Amino acid sequence: RKEVEQDPGPFNVPEGATVAFNCTYSNSASQSFFWYRQDCRKEPKLLMSVYSSGNEDGRFTAQLNRASQYISLLIRDSKLSDSATYLCVVNIGAGNNRKLIWGLGTSLAVNP
């Protein structure tokens, strides 16, 4: 089983739709979690950190379920500009041995 798994998609949704992505991780000792957004041929950029209590930033909501070892990203009222690849990232290890493990990404296309 891969350390971090995502459905690669593509997800094709109309403008205004609500779309959700899930990401599962295998290491129960994982300590922190992030969603990055990557536009075509660009570098990844942090979208949201994911906190245990869940967190919301405008149209974006991130949730963490430690018992089931998954995180989710919900996008409401999708915009054309949301079209991108969304990468799930898990920080594992402790102290000096922490490292980021990346999912393969989920591709989202928002259509007019």
Next chain:
Amino acid sequence: DAGVTQSPTHLIKTRGQQVTLRCSPKSGHDTVSWYQQALGQGPQFIFQYYEEEERQRGNFPDRFSGHQFPNYSSELNVNALLLGDSALYLCASSRFPWAGQGFNTEAFFGQGTRLTVV
């Protein structure tokens, strides 16, 4: 405040050649990590440098080596290039040891170097 800068942005090399990629971290950051991202894949961790030493390494052969300088900038060297080395090489800077707000921290990425091996 300059972010993470990488050079060159694009590079074409032939099999068997050697290549050096460069990265300057964001101001205030002291740790540089290198990633390889093949088309349609997520970034794969190559290694991380802090205090001019390689601190962690991913599953990459010894053909991949690096260096960090006293000013925190870093180089990634790849010897004996293979066609499969064609990818986007990303540099990320942060503060060691991933310190930040609790366990959460942010890695800032450069725009990447797109390497094509022919």
